[in-house]
Amino acid sequence: MSKERLLGTSVKKHENFSEWFSQVVMKTRLADIRYGLQGFIVHREWGTKILRKIYEMLEEEVERDGHEPVLFPIAIPLRFFEREKEHVEGFAPEVFWVMKAGDDELEEPFALRPTSETAFYSMYSLWIRSWKDLPFKRYQSRVCVYRYESHTRPFLRGREFPFFETHCAFATHEEALEQVKRDMQILKRVVEEKLFIPFVFFRRPKWDKFAGAEDTYAADCVMPDGKVSQIGSTHDLGQRFSKAFEVTFKDKDMKDKYAWITCFGPGIWRILAGVIAIHGDDKGLILPSVIAPVHGVVIPIYFKGKEDAVEQKTLEVKEILEKNGFKVYVDDDKEKSAGFKFNEWEMMGVPLRIEIGPKDVENNSVIIVRRVDREKIAVPISKLVEEFAKQLEENDKLINSRSKRYHIVHRAKTFEEVKELAQKGGFIKAPFCGIDEDGEACADKLQELTALKVRGIPLEEEEKPEKGERCIICGKEAKYIVWLAKVY
């Protein structure tokens, strides 16, 4: 571990969330924003290790779902983009262009991928031949994408950010829609069940879909400032890209048909931002055990003349825990006080702390301290493994039970109610006229008046308007109960 000093955040989370977030990012060495190029940050040690864990979980999930890994070039030639009209229109304003190399102007300039649909499907047209090749499910992981954004913030919006994308081709639209649901389940298992971030999975309004998609499905979580953050999306691309890129297959009836394509992008950065923002407290980060680079930090508490016994016990504890598959770090830096170390490792969000002092050596026991509630538990060495596992789980349970406090969902019936609730943050459910092209004008007006955006209707458990309910904007009969929120 580096000797750089952590000094705690100078603001409280509930008083100045934005500043608190920035300080936690820098002080726990998640990232460094001083690289000197807007929107490009350095992922530091702690951040890199946590991102890796998030990637590993997603890789495991999509592989179990039958996806195979591939790696595509960063370079997207202009001619690829131009094949799907909506796609190029949507992405052109935010694409970085490479036009020169050495002293040469490139004959064919290329974009840095803002996303990889056009790259994947140009190859799918070569790789997919017959119905026997379908479903064809591939993904790429641990790459970055590049978008020319004007407002950037670490882990929320960057010009460069870590990406994960799956691209699947199917024989029928039904199978494609099944994949959308499986993508949602994958996101649930990782983000909700293991990282304890509550979210809602929406079908987005037509005016808010991915450029080139038939329909976009996306997940939003509520951040502590009441705004929502999209932490993943999956797209029913229909046959648009397969027509643009000639992704065809010979079906059982020997006819050539266009494939049905879906793509899925969990938001690697946004997931981490959710963990930081939703779980963290005034002491710093709080990490769920699955992504904690270390499960526990062991802190020997030295007293003069008893250093050896404490040191020996510390090594013993480390050995026992590591042999049982736990990742443990011993902080035996003698230049820092124990109290200083406690603060430091609480800041880093390590789930459990083990304190070992001379008295503990005498009793052949240790003290385990949970990060979330700082509860102290005396544990005899004979029960160390069992109790460490139990307290790790307990810490996770506490994270989970606290995680719902920002996930607020209001129900409004009128525009006045919506306007009032908009001050409180979270989601507002309200009656609305339409989520296809017909609702766009009302959505624009709503956003102008309240800064709220229509996030769509949930994929699961859709609520229907009550009889007589009317669109909060135009007053026409409501067709949907849509979810509204302010958005990152």
Add this chain to the structure above:
Amino acid sequence: MSKERLLGTSVKKHENFSEWFSQVVMKTRLADIRYGLQGFIVHREWGTKILRKIYEMLEEEVERDGHEPVLFPIAIPLRFFEREKEHVEGFAPEVFWVMKAGDDELEEPFALRPTSETAFYSMYSLWIRSWKDLPFKRYQSRVCVYRYESHTRPFLRGREFPFFETHCAFATHEEALEQVKRDMQILKRVVEEKLFIPFVFFRRPKWDKFAGAEDTYAADCVMPDGKVSQIGSTHDLGQRFSKAFEVTFKDKDMKDKYAWITCFGPGIWRILAGVIAIHGDDKGLILPSVIAPVHGVVIPIYFKGKEDAVEQKTLEVKEILEKNGFKVYVDDDKEKSAGFKFNEWEMMGVPLRIEIGPKDVENNSVIIVRRVDREKIAVPISKLVEEFAKQLEENDKLINSRSKRYHIVHRAKTFEEVKELAQKGGFIKAPFCGIDEDGEACADKLQELTALKVRGIPLEEEEKPEKGERCIICGKEAKYIVWLAKVY
């Protein structure tokens, strides 16, 4: 597994190595060269899985050596490059430039990293403060670098290729040179001991060092066509970059000093190219067990009326092996003959094949077949795990023992001998006048006359010229026995 057909290579390895190599790359789905942009290839399923294993091995090794992971931006602003004169001169001709985004000309154009020294050290100047921060060892993995090369070939030379780099700062030059040796050991453990690629680790002549380094140390392996391929390099950067980027530390004597920096780059692609080229045979790939995506493929051999029993035994075998930590794939595709599958999986380089037919079911046994020598071993189910492990090891041993056949080292005393031996391929050791600036003219002349390059002197077991030996070019008294070779 995809249904795409593998049909074997149409040429023999020893008759047309270059064509054999290209066919193996495409047919085993290591990569696809049809992306349509020179020097940018798609890493396919098999290649992506193998690269991942190579990365994992290196990550484990450098972390054990005390390196922590970080991730740096792809973007290198011009002002970073310009701070180290030799570095910018060396890299400027091969750098891709991003100058436009959307419709805007960028105020500050940036390069796509051709390597990351300037990015790392611009941050090291912020991160390193005191001797207590040293040694400061970081690495980044699973990123690509970008170089504007004119001749490109998959896994040998690309405009985009996978990268791995460590960057270390030390208080003294001695410690920096110790790191160079540790880097060599890391490369040895991965490339020589686990992947069975023999190599020699050289100190490169001064005229062939990395742009901005004091000294470059690099590893070459001999490819089947007799040319050598650099599979990794580590650089003693001295204090050049620390002076350029103000990487200073307050030493124990309270004086500010410049750090001593080293960086290490194992050649991810070149290592894989070595595996393909050196181990492969006319049947296709041969994979060492540590990087094989599957250790064994189980092929049920169906006979009419006995399908169920065979199928059941197949599942049993798979389960037993997986429970014991082996990665196994069952190829139960009923549209392909067993013989076809044998060829297919030999092509893919899977270490072991397990055949299960009705007779094997009766005997409660299976046949294990080794990839390298196709030796068949009948194994009772009761000994399956033990024997599978043993044969996997046996297959690795065979790979290892065959791996030296291209690693030829000749010794020449005169230019005539060198010229003759140059036809045979491999290394030639010969007396030479100098490996600092003083030898460059002779090296240029040698290359002009023979296409041989001076690779340097080995870091270990350096041979000295015999008394009276003279430089093969200028005839002056020889100071070194240098190693010569034709080079990829």
